[in-house]
Amino acid sequence: MHTIDTLALMQTSPRRYHHGDLRAALLARAEETLREKGTAALSLRELARDLGVSHAAPSRHFKDKQALLDALALVGYERLTRVMAESQADAGEAFRKRLEAMVHAYVGFCLDNAVLLDLMYSIKHDPEASEALQEATRQWSELIEVLVSDGQRSGEVREGSIERVGVPVFATLHGYADLAATGMLPPEIAEHGLDEVIAFMLRGCAPDGRA
Amino acid sequence: MHTIDTLALMQTSPRRYHHGDLRAALLARAEETLREKGTAALSLRELARDLGVSHAAPSRHFKDKQALLDALALVGYERLTRVMAESQADAGEAFRKRLEAMVHAYVGFCLDNAVLLDLMYSIKHDPEASEALQEATRQWSELIEVLVSDGQRSGEVREGSIERVGVPVFATLHGYADLAATGMLPPEIAEHGLDEVIAFMLRGCAPDGRA
DNA sequence: CAGCATTGTTGGCGGCGCCTACATTGGCTG
DNA sequence: CAGCCAATGTAGGCGCCGCCAACAATGCTG
Incomplete structure (x- = not known):
């Protein structure tokens, strides 16, 4: 399980082509969004924007x-x-x-x-x-x-x-x-x-x- | 509550400009869809298509x-x-x-x-x-x-x-x-x-x- | 270090919810 | 009964979405 360290790394290193641990970051951010705005409001594209990656990047880790x-x-x-x-x-x-x-x-x-x-x-x-x-x-x-x-x-x-x-x-x-x-x-x-x-x-x- | 009669009427009279009881028809069809495909799959536009009305017609009865x-x-x-x-x-x-x-x-x-x-x-x-x-x-x-x-x-x-x-x-x-x-x-x-x-x-x- | 699988990017497709402007209808009123 | 108006339905468009295909950067491995 990747945690705080990974997240900190993500935020401090502004733009590598490869994210490092996008999968874990997606899960973490998704859970936050879920808490704040509910399941229906969860959007892969918004998730990608939040994490500073392109809108299709999540598909490398979750097929849909x-x-x-x-x-x-x-x-x-x-x-x-x-x-x-x-x-x-x-x-x-x-x-x-x-x-x-x-x-x-x-x-x-x-x-x-x-x-x-x-x-x-x-x-x-x-x-x-x-x-x-x-x-x-x-x-x-x-x-x-x-x-x-x-x-x-x-x-x-x-x-x-x-x-x-x-x-x-x-x-x-x-x-x-x-x-x-x-x-x-x-x-x-x-x-x-x-x-x-x-x-x-x-x-x-x-x-x-x-x- | 409008029921079978209304539905039968809807189907037999192919195309009046005004539907008769679109609100009840929307609710009925929506519940069917819900049963068949779940909440997430419910779409107002598809509902409208199913009932043979335009995609914006439902908004007259349900604001969103x-x-x-x-x-x-x-x-x-x-x-x-x-x-x-x-x-x-x-x-x-x-x-x-x-x-x-x-x-x-x-x-x-x-x-x-x-x-x-x-x-x-x-x-x-x-x-x-x-x-x-x-x-x-x-x-x-x-x-x-x-x-x-x-x-x-x-x-x-x-x-x-x-x-x-x-x-x-x-x-x-x-x-x-x-x-x-x-x-x-x-x-x-x-x-x-x-x-x-x-x-x-x-x-x-x-x-x-x-x- | 060359090649290749992994991971990310760009662009595009069709569908969606919602909005605005417009068309038709039917019921109410003078 | 005529005409008007509120209710109802239509047409089109905007910006999102999920998903897909083609392309680019990266880093592991032989």
Whole structure:
């Protein structure tokens, strides 16, 4: 992953024929634009102008606009997976704590990356999605599966297949994050309501007689 | 709402200078295109060609493309509210039955109108959304509030404010519908998993000691 | 250092959204 | 019922866009 260094280099060296790392620069600038003005307003030509290259230069790195959006979605999945994995790393053992950590990580990511998330979700179910993208989504869904099945092993979560137990949990998590990210839930309620949502999920997946 | 009659008329009368009901025809055709090729592929000029009018004719009815999308979203909200209201009309009294009916109605709508739903959600939180649109979303969220507070009155749902009880329920509902609609949940799992999700929600909002 | 794949440039094509000026229509009013 | 006017549709043009093909600079590799 190329980062600050690359960007600084780009800006200080005014005009080489070859840019250095145009691909990374395109992705970085595209994400900025996405945040500022939304997906619809993203234009390859404008991107090229911003970076001081010709209007056809981006095509050397992304065969068309969709390819750039796919690459952005992939970045998003990698970032999301990292954030969620980190949340589990230092959350202890208790299912409740781990669930809390994951919910906060996921909701936080969705709030910080709302537009990117749109991209990620609108692309993933395409059957011809790239291999890397499929792998990224797999790694990520696996984190939830591990959380749930660990909870089952320790008796904190009711028995049942992942489809039966994990799906409702993830649906709740995803639904809440989406409501918050799209602004359907006013921000002040969204922040305050997280604990209640976690309690709701815990009741929903607790073993019988242990509500 | 103008419907089949209008459309038939449009097709049989080949070329009047005035179309008759271009606005309704635009909305109808736009929704078709949306279903077939997605939001990004919707073009006012193509729409006009399809309907046999000049490329600038649509501007008489929608000041710009966004206005047409807004109108489509409004149609979507009206349709969703109707479907959900109908589900409550003949669902009996029991909270469980009413919740089941509403979940099926909502998920069914999302599966049938996935693209429209995208529009609806991407527009609603715009602070300058039209009055009609705001009213439409209000009517619809009210249906959920009524369901929950009725359940509280009859003792089937735990006490607490709508934010505390209704939001988790709605988040689960919405999340599941979204996962199913975007294809993240394979269709066969999506169909089969509904009952489990409903049970999850019932556990989540049951009064204490009544899981 | 010669050759070649990579990367960037220039120019052009058709389509788009939106604007302005103009044409036709049908309903309202005197 | 005549004439006028607002509503509706048309014609053309502007500047953007994505994509393509032909050409130019670069730097890696034998």
